Amino acid sequence: MLGIRYAAAALLPLRAGFSAAAMSTLLISQPRYAWLRELGLQEENPGVYNGKWGGSGEVMTTYCPANNEPIASVRQASLEDYEETVKEAKEAWKIWADIPAPKRGEIVRQIGDALRQKIQVLGSLVSLEMGKIFVEGVGEVQEYVDVCDYAVGLSRMIGGPILPSERPGHALIEQWNPVGLVGIITAFNFPVAVYGWNSAVAMICGNACLWKGAPTTSLISVAVTKIIAKVLEDNKLPGAICSLVCGGADIGTAMAKDEKMDLLSFTGSTKVGKQVALMVQERFGRSLLELGGNNAIIVFEDADMNLVIPSALFAAVGTAGQRCTTARRLFLHESIHDEVVAKLAKAYAQVRIGDPWDSDTLYGPLHTREAVKMFLDAVEQAKQQGGSVVCGGKVINRPGNYVEPTIVTGLPHNAPIVHTETFAPILYVLKFKEEEEVFAWNNEVKQGLSSSIFTKDVGRIFRWLGPKGSDCGIVNVNIPTSGAEIGGAFG
Structure with a gap:
């Protein structure tokens, strides 16, 4: 059997029996990880955003896969938090849908620029919390930036054809309208890019977005949402245009069953995707699934x-x-x-x-x-x-x-x-x-x-x-x- 080359372990040793209350053991509390605070992260972070930050669910700690050390914690959404966030997102959509598509594209352009300014530190967080190598972490953030650039172009190209009518003196106009509230459930392996693919295009089309990332990459979800929220705030727009609900299967199930969710995009395993599809179909809803591959x-x-x-x-x-x-x-x-x-x-x-x-x-x-x-x-x-x-x-x-x-x-x-x-x-x-x-x-x-x-x-x-x-x-x-x-x- 051939050998494998191993690099020397450079991170801290494994700790067992971590308690969420023992903040001193968190990586974010250690000087070498002080850069996490550049993303607005702290020892305990609110995991719900709907124009304001909050969360009343359980506190979940995320871990670094390279050493299984606790990084920081996120307070998850309760079902009550979820319902309130959906309500705020639907109200925000009414404002967002009225904004001309090119101006929506300008907001997405600003989001891309804001991500570009944080690309190194956010890429470092992807490596820390997801575990992929640094160049892949940075590359994933760059992918979101690139999708924003792509979406900006699309914002000036949304239009339907004018078709000849059978009736004299008439024409048929095909007009594309936003679907409304788009729920986005993403997986751990691409915790930034997949949300970017979904949200940037959904936004320029006039939709509000509600995001539930993987629980094990909740810090990434919070950090990305903070960047987006700052852009919306600077433009005096409702933060709930891009909402966040960190949580587990209970929140995902609520999204799949919720008739107020006009489109649900799910990225994850084939097994869970099938369950999501059935729940959405049971209410005659619309879903977009990106599942496994062999x-x-x-x-x-x-x-x-x-x-x-x-x-x-x-x-x-x-x-x-x-x-x-x-x-x-x-x-x-x-x-x-x-x-x-x-x-x-x-x-x-x-x-x-x-x-x-x-x-x-x-x-x-x-x-x-x-x-x-x-x-x-x-x-x-x-x-x-x-x-x-x-x-x-x-x-x-x-x-x-x-x-x-x-x-x-x-x-x-x-x-x-x-x-x-x-x-x-x-x-x-x-x-x-x-x-x-x-x-x-x-x-x-x-x-x-x-x-x-x-x-x-x-x-x-x-x-x-x-x-x-x-x-x-x-x-x-x-x-x-x-x-x-x-x-x-x-x-």
Whole structure:
């Protein structure tokens, strides 16, 4: 088994038995984390914003995945807080919807500028609370900034066509109106960017937004909302245009069942997304779902290995395998299987694992201890179903939620674990013989999000892009499965 390079642990050791009352143990109270206060954060933070800050629910402490130390706490929303926030948001919408779209775009532009001014410190918070490496944390904030720029352009392009009528002297005018209140539920893995994608476009269309982020990244939700609230306040606009309710499943359920929620956008697991969809559909509501992906890379015998190895590595290991577009299946033509596995395992051995703030670190921790357990369970299931661990497969002996990036070979394409989306850095490598069979294997999983093919055969590329090729929403050629383009379709 090949070794993995580990960076020295640079953060504080693991503490057990933390009490929320023991503020002195919080990272925010320590000098090296004083920068958190630049984002307006404190030891205990209100987790509800509807023009004013508050919250009367339970206090939840969030932890740094790199060392499992408590960062700070957030007072969650109660159901009463939620109802009050919806009321305020609906009132704010009446004002926002009357503002001309280009002027709404100007507000979104200012939000983008405000985020740009805080990009380094907010990116640091993403690394601290979510666990992704610093360059990815900053990149995620930059994505929100870029979406704001994109939305500003859209704000001057909202319009419908004028169509000829069957009636003499008449015309049909198609006019787009805002839906009203848009609920946005986001996941832990992209705690800034996904809200940005949803809110920036919803805002220029004249909608008010109500956000519930993941409970484990509540500080990020609070920090982002503070930045937006300042822009709204400076423009003498109601803060409830962009409301926040930090909370758990009870708040999410309330949003899904609430007839006052005109559109609900949910990003998360397929399992929870199905529950959300059913609750929204039961009231004949509208939903927008971005769920899981069991993404595959297919490599043919004519592929350029100089592209394949780094692409597969990045797609499988980036963000510690916690992207919805992470590559989880790698199909290799049987003639190149052993060669690619050997080269990929060698590349895995060079991945530097360590402190997310170390500029040399390429791979950070999983988000929670529960994620570590899921990783170990998946590795064990893979072994029981006939798989062989080429590299990785174990927990790293250091503070935090670190596991080894893992390659598993020898499984059949239809093994239950292969068809399961495990949010962890496990790559299942599988052999194939013919184009037709591997295209079918790509499509046989229930989660279809992103897919990728590596080949020089132009005819094969067009078959891959065509109706008998990939059934995924994102189809890549000679690039990895991960990533998104501003303004392009995603999902």
